[in-house]
Amino acid sequence: MINYTEKIWGLPAAEMHGDWAEQRIKGLSMLALAKDALVRVFHGGNTGTKRTLADTFYYPESGTGLIYDTIKDELDARGCKILLNTEPSHVVHSNDRLQRVRCKNPGGEVEIEFRQVAESIPVGEFLNLLSPRPPARVLELQKKLHYRDQAYLFLTLDQPSVTSDQWIYFPEKSIPIGRMSEMRNFSDRMSPPGKTSLFLEFFCTEGDPIWNMDGDELFEHAIPHLERMRFTDRSKVRQHYHLRERNVYPVYDVNYQDYLNEIKSYLNGFSNLHCIGRPGRFRYNNQDHSLEMGFLAARSIIEGIRYDLDLVGSDKAYFERGPIPVEVPDEDTTGRNTATAAPQTNAISTTTVVASGQTIPTSEMQRPADTNVGQSLSQSVHRRSESTSPSRNSSDTASRMAGKNRTAL
Numbered sequence: 303m304i305n306y307t308e309k310i311w312g313l314p315a316a317e318m319h320g321d322w323a324e325q326r327i328k329g330l331s332m333l334a335l336a337k338d339a340l341v342r343v344f345h346g347g348n349t350g351t352k353r354t355l356a357d358t359f360y361y362p363e364s365g366t367g368l369i370y371d372t373i374k375d376e377l378d379a380r381g382c383k384i385l386l387n388t389e390p391s392h393v394v395h396s397n398d399r400l401q402r403v404r405c406k407n408p409g410g411e412v413e414i415e416f417r418q419v420a421e422s423i424p425v426g427e428f429l430n431l432l433s434p435r436p437p438a439r440v441l442e443l444q445k446k447l448h449y450r451d452q453a454y455l456f457l458t459l460d461q462p463s464v465t466s467d468q469w470i471y472f473p474e475k476s477i478p479i480g481r482m483s484e485m486r487n488f489s490d491r492m493s494p495p496g497k498t499s500l501f502l503e504f505f506c507t508e509g510d511p512i513w514n515m516d517g518d519e520l521f522e523h524a525i526p527h528l529e530r531m532r533f534t535d536r537s538k539v540r541q542h543y544h545l546r547e548r549n550v551y552p553v554y555d556v557n558y559q560d561y562l563n564e565i566k567s568y569l570n571g572f573s574n575l576h577c578i579g580r581p582g583r584f585r586y587n588n589q590d591h592s593l594e595m596g597f598l599a600a601r602s603i604i605e606g607i608r609y610d611l612d613l614v615g616s617d618k619a620y621f622e623r624g625p626i627p628v629e630v631p632d633e634d635t636t637g638r639n640t641a642t643a644a645p646q647t648n649a650i651s652t653t654t655v656v657a658s659g660q661t662i663p664t665s666e667m668q669r670p671a672d673t674n675v676g677q678s679l680s681q682s683v684h685r686r687s688e689s690t691s692p693s694r695n696s697s698d699t700a701s702r703m704a705g706k707n708r709t710a711l
Contacts (some may be wrong), residue, residue, distance in 0.1 A: 517544025
């Protein structure tokens, strides 16, 4: 565990804050492991009460891109304008409100006025967009917040399968690959019949040797390790594709909270700003948590209540299986509506899904009390994909659908 942790973050474990473990392995202990093992032996599956031990999750049949394509389709249908290939250059503010944004695109510059802003730009980059500039102290602190970057190789293979796992992790530092995913094990639709693919992740920092490798160099760096571990060999590789991404993991060093709290205090002074997502909040979120932040930001705008987005993902159960925290407003001493914790959920449906011989009520999948935020998205995904595959995390229980269910987001 320590080796893998240091591999991800590029820091010695002694220099890391405990918050990352609190978020990702909260409640895990030797007793929890023993109980989970007994449940698996005598009952099959697990209790789902510890996030690290969850072995079932829901995944769109054609990949997570379906979610974002659906969001775009819903916005298009409502007459919303989406600007692609457009990058903000300045965010103009006055008093406690953001007023307008100047953007650059291939056609020139455009200026947009707004009433509310939800943004997921990395903290430091967003601060540097603000005009007038933030206080010098805030700008100095943001330089002390760091992100870990990633390089990726996507290999298409001329073989039907590599393993029956969705993910395999490589804690050994001598192996450059951090994590390997076989996409057809998430859904049969993710690869052509008789073929499979591997998605390889490399933890790095912009400018280091892994980051600076081109696709061919990184492939030559990785393929000997895949061959040595007998996953595949170069003769079976049809194509390889190379990607790089900055600001993937917010680095929780021992002092990060001191810097971040002061920066948040400044940003929270803007009454119409909602910082969301992993980069926008400098929070180690999963993808589903980031989507929930977007839903809660929308509710904040609609209801005039500032929900505490940092509560998203703070519960002990995985979001795929557990309740979503919902807050009710209290009136604070300043007269502004704020939000405090008060769990409240509605079941999405009582349809059942059969996966690997296990019947899973989709009533286990819950969302916040109905405000219609996210409801039309869920319905639209249902229309575009008749079923969503429950995937298993264990090597001997590759998921197969034996029925149809309503998509639950």
